[in-house]
Amino acid sequence: MYDYVIVGAGSAGCVLANRLTANPNTKVLLLEAGGRDWNPFIHMPAGLSRLVNHKAINWNYQTAPQSQLNNRCLYWPRGKVLGGSSSINAMCYIRGQAQDYDRWQELGNPGWGYRDVLPYFLKSEDNGRGADNYHAVGGPLSVSDLRHTNKLSHAFIKAGRQLGFPENPDFNAARQEGFGFYQVTQREGRRCSAATGFLDPVKGRDNLTVLLRAQALALLWDGQRIRGIRYHHNGRDVEVEAGEVLLSGGAINSPQLLMLSGIGPGQHLHEHAIDVHLDLPGVGANLQDHLDICILQKSSKPVTYDQPNEIAIGLNYWLTHAGVGSSNVAEAGAFIASELATDGRPDIQLHFVPAQLDDHGRNRLPGYGYTIHACYLRPHSRGEIRLQSTDPRQPPHIDPRYLDDQQDIDAMLAAARIAREVMATPAFSDFRGPELLPGNECRNDEQLLEFIRRKAETIYHPVGTCKMGSDDMAVVDHQLKVHGLEGVRVVDASIMPELVSGNTNAPTIMFAEKVADHLINNSAIHHADAA
Ligand SMILES: Cc1cc2nc3c(=O)[nH]c(=O)nc-3n(C[C@H](O)[C@H](O)[C@H](O)COP(=O)(O)OP(=O)(O)OC[C@H]3O[C@@H](n4cnc5c(N)ncnc54)[C@H](O)[C@@H]3O)c2cc1C
Structure with a gap:
């Protein structure tokens, strides 16, 4: 029995694992479908060209044919390794525009305006230029000049x-x-992924278990509550109980896992003969990308x-x-x-x-x-992630409708x-x-x-498929809890209601900082204007 099971050791998952295990009484299991980040091209920044279609550390997704792009299927790399996509990305450190976050707040997400989120960008940061109104030193994420x-x-x-x-x-x-x-997520000329920044310093903690090559298959139900997760590891399926499951598998995998668990658009789940536990039409919808x-x-x-x-x-x-x-x-x-x-x-x-x-x-x-x-930066087209199989090992149907x-x-x-x-x-x-x-x-x-x-191709920023909000198509609330359910949150790039005006790694790390703070202090998501 764990206090938290985190699915996915990517940009968000590594932050959660670090922050939540700071309390030695909190027991955390971190599941990662990929393996160790030993490949030297991960750590040497210019090695990134060797990672973009690496078979072992990349999910190597393809989109559905895009009718506006001559029916081409576009290649979508995503990290499948400790650090997730932060281990294969281009390291540009960009937060987006203040108005992006103020807009999220206007859309019905209290506590997500720019003034609310800035402290969590700062909490992560260790900027080589030093601290000022917009930057901080001493955090686990090293940000440097090239x-x-x-x-x-x-x-x-x-x-x-x-x-x-x-x-x-x-x-x-x-x-x-x-x-x-660009300033880059590097420490002394080496990539600072979420794994090297947040996980490496704490992996010796007794209250943190990290399982590699462990793929989550489905959430486990107990009435209207999620009680744990089933995952595949070392050739067998294992069930584990948790006080709360935190889904950090990224904008493609998190909605896929929800749908496989019976949470999603009812009609679509019926078509795949999946029992509908919770009809949430927004799961997998609202897909946006640059x-x-x-x-x-x-x-x-x-x-x-x-x-x-x-x-x-x-x-x-x-x-x-x-x-x-x-x-x-x-x-x-x-x-x-x-x-x-x-x-x-x-x-x-x-x-x-x-x-x-x-x-x-x-x-x-x-x-x-x-x-x-x-x-x-602010596309209007909206696509979707849908199941094409009930086998969790098969990729979902990805249609960004560019x-x-x-x-x-x-x-x-x-x-x-x-x-x-x-x-x-x-x-x-x-x-x-x-x-x-x-x-x-x-x-x-x-x-x-x-x-x-x-x-035209992707510049690797798919988001929005479990969007935060309070309307009918929202999947999580402003505390990132799945609507209508106890025991599960989504904490990754999929919660963005609208794509930020820039790259997506730093914002995703910020979400995890903010939710971890909320979980640790058992507080409401802080709203700067109300303070
Ligand atoms: C090639 C590339 C270049 C990029 N360049 C930049 C850049 O320069 N700057 C920037 O800010 N952003 C960049 N990005 C985007 C940024 O890296 C991502 O938006 C961010 O890492 C997403 O974080 P995440 O936590 O949502 O998902 P990820 O970091 O992708 O993490 C998800 C993790 O969950 C694991 N997982 C998934 N499903 C399961 C399962 N069922 N069971 C167990 N584990 C699972 C995955 O293997 C992965 O490790 C780039 C992305 C790519 C792919």
Whole structure:
């Protein structure tokens, strides 16, 4: 019997395990479907290109055919290893915009406004620049400046200035807009995943049991209460009792597990002959993601990361934890308000990569080049996760319905146009070769849209499939408890009612900090305005 069973040792699960076991009287079991994070490419930041479709540490999901993207099935990597997706991600540390959280509060989630959540971002953080109004030191999550940056990333920031955008040294302070280097989740040049930051320091605690290659199969019922979980480990199915089960399997797996346990849209569960314990129509609905388009320019000089001397880089890295090996590759970025952003808030994010990036880096191109990723930050299209089998080992049906909403099409066009303008600035004159993607023959919006339909991919931020709220489609309340049920919460990226305007790792870590605090202090979720 455990006080808590946590499903998934990813960005959220590792935080929960750390915080909840600080009290030696609280017994916690952490189940992780993947294995140990021993792979050295996890820890050397530039090794991320080796992880994106690694068979053993990645769920390697595929979406359903996307009707607005020429019926392509898009590749969706997700971490299946200690640290979850934080062990394979690009390490960009971004919180989003204050208005994102204020909007969640307006949607009926007291205690989730920006003033309420900022303390929990700070609680996690150990920022290499020191503490100020927006940053803190001493937390388990190390946030640093990059130790190595490419000259093309500097050219990218100069390009922003030439277009009249401000330079922004800190996207997580008062103003998000502008061009700058990302701060990264690294400690002394090594990746700081949720596992290395939160789990490693506490794994010796007697009250914490971590089971690897242990996949949760279904929640166990006791009337209207969840009493524990069934999981598969070492070739057999095991049942364990818990005071509370915390689902942190991520935006794809958490709704899948709920549905397999009889919690979800009744009609859909009937179709799979699953007993409906709780008809919750929102489970798996409200899927949102950042769709991304890459503009790729050939470089006239061999200054990019395309043809690395891997042995020299690796040796230098293991000796110094610096140099190219310490780069997260997506070194610089920008937040821009397009002409469609009537409220003036940035609605476009750029990630600059001083290498040729096509098909998640799986298509290695000859020669040298550089890439701007461009995405629309607040998409209107909504998709869903559905079961395609009652076997928990089979992937669910993933349908993000990208570009279902015309506003998303218009915004993606604006994003692609801005990225091309950046590429065309004098800042890149010394390096500019021909445009490879979309290529000079792409001259008008019709052609640009055809290019987007042919080439757009995910930038890895699926969220929203167990959304927090109080309306009919909400799955969890503002304390992240599943509506209508005792004994189970969802604590991961799936609880976002609306996608944040930025990357999703730091917000997910923040949710876990906030809920852990609530569980430890047995308090109501704190609401700053009421304090
Ligand atoms: C390639 C890539 C690049 C990214 N780049 C960035 C970036 O630069 N910056 C950023 O902020 N965000 C980035 N993200 C997104 C960010 O990492 C995720 O949003 C975040 O990690 C999600 O956290 P989570 O806790 O919801 O899920 P995850 O971290 O994915 O954790 C879920 C964990 O649960 C485990 N699990 C699932 N089902 C079960 C089960 N049934 N039983 C047991 N265990 C289970 C999984 O194996 C996994 O370890 C990136 C993501 C990817 C994939």
